[in-house]
Amino acid sequence: MDTKMENKPMGQSSVNVERSKSATAIIENYLATKDALVADNSSKAASSGKALFDAFAKFDISAQPKPQQKELAEIIEDAREHAEHISENSRDIGHQREHFEILSTDLKDLIVITGSDRNLYQIFCPMYNNNAGGMWLSASNEIKNPYYGNKMMKCGSVQQEITVK
Amino acid sequence: MKLLKRIGFALLIVLVGIQFIPSRSNQSTVVPPTDFIKTFEAPEQVGKILNTSCYNCHSNNTNYPWYSRVQPVGWFLENHINKGKEELNFSEFGSYSGRKQKSKLTSMISQVEDGEMPLASYTFIHREARLSAESKKTLIEYLKKLKD
Numbered sequence: 001m002d003t004k005m006e007n008k009p010m011g012q013s014s015v016n017v018e019r020s021k022s023a024t025a026i027i028e029n030y031l032a033t034k035d036a037l038v039a040d041n042s043s044k045a046a047s048s049g050k051a052l053f054d055a056f057a058k059f060d061i062s063a064q065p066k067p068q069q070k071e072l073a074e075i076i077e078d079a080r081e082h083a084e085h086i087s088e089n090s091r092d093i094g095h096q097r098e099h100f101e102i103l104s105t106d107l108k109d110l111i112v113i114t115g116s117d118r119n120l121y122q123i124f125c126p127m128y129n130n131n132a133g134g135m136w137l138s139a140s141n142e143i144k145n146p147y148y149g150n151k152m153m154k155c156g157s158v159q160q161e162i163t164v165k
Numbered sequence: 166m167k168l169l170k171r172i173g174f175a176l177l178i179v180l181v182g183i184q185f186i187p188s189r190s191n192q193s194t195v196v197p198p199t200d201f202i203k204t205f206e207a208p209e210q211v212g213k214i215l216n217t218s219c220y221n222c223h224s225n226n227t228n229y230p231w232y233s234r235v236q237p238v239g240w241f242l243e244n245h246i247n248k249g250k251e252e253l254n255f256s257e258f259g260s261y262s263g264r265k266q267k268s269k270l271t272s273m274i275s276q277v278e279d280g281e282m283p284l285a286s287y288t289f290i291h292r293e294a295r296l297s298a299e300s301k302k303t304l305i306e307y308l309k310k311l312k313d
Contacts, residue, residue, distance in 0.1 A: 074262040082268070098275050102268045129275070 014161040020115030022063065025055040027116060030107055033086060034136055037100060037146035038153075042093040049086030049096070056080040068113045075113075079106035097147050101134040108137060111162065119163050125156035135159060183236040191227040191246050199259030200224075211307045215255065218283045218294040222249035225256040230290075270312040277305055 029052035036044035056079055061072050082103035089095045108122060121141045128134035128147045136146050136156075143156045196203060202212040221227050227246055233239045253269055261269065276282040277296065288295045296304065 074264045077262070078264050078268050094279075098272070102271055106264070106268075 012158055012160065014163055015112065016163050016165050017111055018115030019117065019164045021117050023059070023111060023114040024117045026052065026059060026107070026110070027118070027120075029055050030103075030137065031139055033083075033100065034138065034146045037093070037097060038144045038149055040093065040149035042096055043090045045093070045096050045100075046087050046090035049083050053080055053083035053087055056083060064114060072110065072113055075106050075110050079103055079110070082106070093149075098129075100136070100146060101129065104134070104136045108135075108162075111137075116162065116164055119161065121158050122160040122162060123156045124159040125152075127152070127155050137162070180236075186236060190243065191225060191250075192229070193225045193256075197225075197256055197259075199257050201255040201258040204259035205311060207307065210303055214296070214300050214304050218296055218300075220255055221291075221294070222246050222287070223253045223255050224250070225254065267312060270308055274305055274308050274312070277301060277308075 029048055032048040033045050033052055036042075036048050056076050059076060061069050061076070064072055082099040085099040086096045086103070089099075111120070118139055120137045120139060122135055123138055123141075123143060124133060124135045125145055125147060126133045134147050138144070141158050141161075143154050145153050145155045148155055198204070201207070202215060207215070222245060227242075229242075233242050253273070258266065258269070273282075278301075283291075283294050283296070
């Protein structure tokens, strides 16, 4: 264990990803969707979800390394569907949040392959979904919970730092 | 009054006419190898629950009710089934990527847990498709096991 790790709270790790702008539109719209859910604003989440859906559609898989293209295609196929559900359920924030949770895992896996244009934090709230827990990505390590919004804004802790090389 | 009669008559003709346009296209005699129950060799009880409460709208084989022969009800059902299959098709589940399977399982679990599925508008007519507390528990436990 190196000294850096010892200063961090238990269970926290870090991962390095390439510096890349290829997923910028996806990250932007993901974070906008997340912020809308934090603000309990389902109509804003729906419009950001639509923009996120479009960003996935525009993503150029062929520009990515060959060996990862199949996995990327699967990630995007899945993630697009979740973004679509978020965009179509502007009156059901609970449903939007359910899809956002699965989408967050997709996004994390995507960024590990495509790289990121900024540092991100993977934050985990163990209470979400009947204590099954749910994670999300944020550009800041300040805890603002998109699954509970105002009800439980502070539930969560940084699980992993995603650092751009 | 005369005009109303004419409109009524025209409507009647249309209503009779559309009865000759078929729908009921979602039927298949073979169960494909990608079928959910087949792929995971689901226990009989789970298979029965899925068949009764889910497969009518979420597979390539619908057990149509008699009134599906009546238009425009049949078209409405057709549209509904197409949408259902687009979201989740048990007949093709085995061909989904591992990621998609996992993600669909997550959604199935939460939809059933929350009582969102089967749809209330569906179980209102199809009383047999309602999930008893016991079936619900059996189904959710099985889906959770698959997901892990």
